[in-house]
Amino acid sequence: MTDELPPGPAAVLAGVLDRPGDAPGQGEPLPPLWHWLYFLEWPAQSELGADGHPAHGHFLPPIPERTRMFAGGRLRVHAPLEVGRPAVRTSTLAGVNVKQGRTGEMLFVTVRHEIRQTGELRITDEQDLVYRSGSAPARHELDTRPLPSSQDPWRLPVAADTPLLFRFSALTANAHRIHYDAPYARDVEGYPGLVVHGPLLAVLMAELPRRHAPERRVTGLTYRFRRPVFLGEQALVTGGPDGRLAVVGPSGESRAEATAEFA
Structure with missing residues (x-):
């Protein structure tokens, strides 16, 4: 896929993150993970499944009553992408593994995206997706307790509300109903x-070094989602100069974790 990387989507995300002054302009570097705003696919409405995801695609496994989760991934920034200049993304199937989890058999699919600009490899982005047949039993409860204090030097509250989820879904062409259809999320998926969004949590973790140590360029990010954050819960993104980042919930437990590497 080819994308011109126009400044518009990046400017919108900067506003969604309440940092409109941080929007990169023409020729400026795109912050880590912001390439998720580009190379979007908008299939015909008739091609969507009951969950809002495309029913068919290049790397979707043909299993019945398929449910999907984003488990984590690895980002390598060989050189930052530059806003407003054409880029080419090549996507390949990097791996398929069957594992046995607490809720039964799961299929892990790894997709690798390589993004080039001016013929140079700039981004390698590997994403681990988990597929399961049938809906999972409810294993989560809403935790409405206040957040505990954190001693980490870098902190950023997750101020999630319905408009934020809607705007991020629109920005990333994500029509998965768990992010905007509460009856579906509750009654069908068991949440x-x-x-x-898991990608939103990853973007927020990548924001910490960008905001607190702008002189240090992120060259790598390994992240993993351990447990969802639900609307109505308080969560905090934490981290420090050692590159260890996390999203913690009300009881202090880790909902997502990441390790950043710096130039």
């Missing part, structure tokens, strides 16, 4: 409420 206690709307689910905050």
Whole structure:
């Protein structure tokens, strides 16, 4: 796929993150993970499944009553992408593994995206997706307790509300109903409420070094989602100069973790 990387989507995300002054302009570097705003696919409405995801695609396994989760991934920034200049993304199937989990058999699919600009490899982005047949039993409860204090030097509250989830879904062409259809999320997928996007949590973790140590360029990010954050819960993104980042919930447990590497 080819994308011109126009400044518009990046400017919108900067506004969504309440940092409109941080929007990169023409020729400026795109922050880590912001390439997720580009190379979007908008299939015909008739091609969507009951969950809002495309029913068919290049790397979707042909299993019945398929449910999908984003488990984590690895980002390598060989050189930052530059806004407003054409880029080419090549996507390949990097691996398929069957594993046995607490809720039964799961299929792990790894997709590798390589993004080139001016013929140079700039980004390698590997994403681990988990597929399961049939809906999972409810294993989560809404935790409405206040957040505990954190001693980490870098902190950023997750101020998630319905408009934020809607805007991020639109920005990333994500029509998965768990992010905007509360009855579906609760009654079909078994969640206690709307689910905050895993990619949004990853973007927020990548924001910490960008905001607190702008002189240090992120060259790598390994991240993993352990448990969803639900609308109505308080969560905090934490980290420090050692590159260890996390999203913690009300009881202090880790909902997502990441390790950043710096130039």
